[in-house]
Amino acid sequence: MENGEKQEIYLPQFVADILTHHGGLVENGEQGLLEFVLPPAMAATLKIAEHGRLNFTYADIAGEAIDASYDSDLFTNIAHFFQEKGKWATATFPPYEPGTEKIVKTLRERLSLTNAVVSVGNIESGDIFYLLVYFKYAAFSDERQEGIVGVLLQEKSLSTAEIQGNGQEILEKLSQGEVIPPCTGDDMGRDISIACKVAEGMVQQRTEDLVKSLERRLNRDVKRVCEYYETLKQEARKSLEKKAIAESKRGSLTENLEQQIGDKLHAIGSEQEWKIRDLISQYALQVEIQPLAAVRIKTSSLIFHMAIKRRLSTRKFALSYNPLLHQLDRLPCEACFCPDGNSYYVCDEQLHIVCSNCLARCPHCQKQFCRACHPSGCSKCGK
Ligand SMILES: [Zn+2]
Ligand SMILES: [Zn+2]
Ligand SMILES: [Zn+2]
Known part of the structure; x- marks a missing residue:
């Protein structure tokens, strides 16, 4: 059964991460059950005993195991847990700087823009902020598929990345001691909506087989x-x-x-x-996507300042090395923000960086237009 498999991969690991991250102990038990011991305060928040076993399948395996499926009370209480903590947590990630020589070699291919010239100027070390957002999704028709997707967004460049698996390696290295200023409400709203767009794309890919x-x-x-x-x-x-x-x-x-x-x-x-x-x-197919939790992460690394030149115009732009993913951040498509574009272009009007889909020809008048400049439709024919 496809559903069962998907659920077994994502959910127990995700819950185990949350429990251990907040001081609980977990161990994989028999029949796919997860055995746990929790600090009293956490057990009270989750409204479960301090120790016991969690059952992630819909099957009624063991009478005394606690139901931990997506529809369960426990899952709802885990969401509360984030809310009580402030669903928007903040954390720091250890800084990391790669050797500049090594990275400069890869810059040229990573920063290639099909119709513009990029010149890298100043390279400096500095603080970088990322937003990590987890979403839960459920896709259902006569079958049901569920899972969790994670999106990472660099707050300045708006470069996005998919988090593979559940991002455990990142979560393990986060620490919460330092006070990190919240970003402004407007930016948070913009960032969350970008993360939602990316998550939708990820869910679309994951449900491709189901749709077929x-x-x-x-x-x-x-x-x-x-x-x-x-x-x-x-x-x-x-x-x-x-x-x-x-x-x-x-x-x-x-x-x-x-x-x-x-x-x-x-x-x-x-x-x-x-x-x-x-x-x-x-x-x-009906698809529901809900944000589960977001963490604003402060880290520091190399920042590459560059100039993007298209005809007579120039635009300054900065991309950073990403210590969480050990790679240079990708160029963002400033219209769809999906991280899987292969070739990027620059628009004539405002020098937006856009993927080929977002600078495609209008299906009605065949004129090319930038979806970042004109998100609601073609600028030439108005359709
Ligand atoms: Zn795009
Ligand atoms: Zn544009
Ligand atoms: Zn048109």
Whole structure:
């Protein structure tokens, strides 16, 4: 079962991370149960005993194990736990600087812009802030798939990255002693909405197989329904014609035979349409994405200042080395913010950095336009 597998990979590890991060002890027990011992305050917040076993499957394995599935009270209380702590936690991550020579060599390929020239100027050490946001998602139709996705955002450059697995390596190195100023409300709102966009893209990728399987089954069932109703229509026509022949032999004429056949076929056709609509809604995929927790992380590393030149205009931009992921941050697409773009361009109007999709031609007038300058539609034809 696909659902069961997905859940077993993400949820227990995620919960184990949260419990250990806040001072609990956990150990994998038999039958996929997670054994735990918690500090009293944490047990009280989660409304469970200080020790026991958690059951992540929907199966009723062991009577005394605590239900820890996505629908459980425990899961809701874990969300509370973040809220009480301030759902927006802050933390520091150990600074790290790679050798500049090594990194400068890779700069050229990492910073390539298809239609602009990039020149790297000053390289300095400095504080960098990241926002790490975890989202829980559930995709359901006749099947259900659930999981957790993590998005990392550099607050200045708006460079984004997907967190692989549950980001345990990052969580382990976070420390919470230092007082870190919160970012302004506007920035937080912008950053969270960018993280949401990225999370949506990630969920879309993760549910690709599910969507394909739904489409396959929908097509199969629609084909069956069409075949069934085609047969029904042929039989209805035949039986009405037969009846007409029998009646004419008896000397009486059937009135409006074509009209009768037409009415019958129309009735069957409406039923067929209704049945297909029913199938489409049965196989439609609903997706819910909810932010679970966000951490504002302060760290420090190298910051690369550069100048982006396009025709006669120049724009300053800075990208940083990412100590959390051990790599130079990627260029952001300043329209969709999805981290998987391969080639980046610069727009003519404001020198936005955008991916090829976000500078694509308008499907109506075929003119290229920047989705960061014009998020609501084509600037040339207005569509
Ligand atoms: Zn884009
Ligand atoms: Zn633009
Ligand atoms: Zn257009």
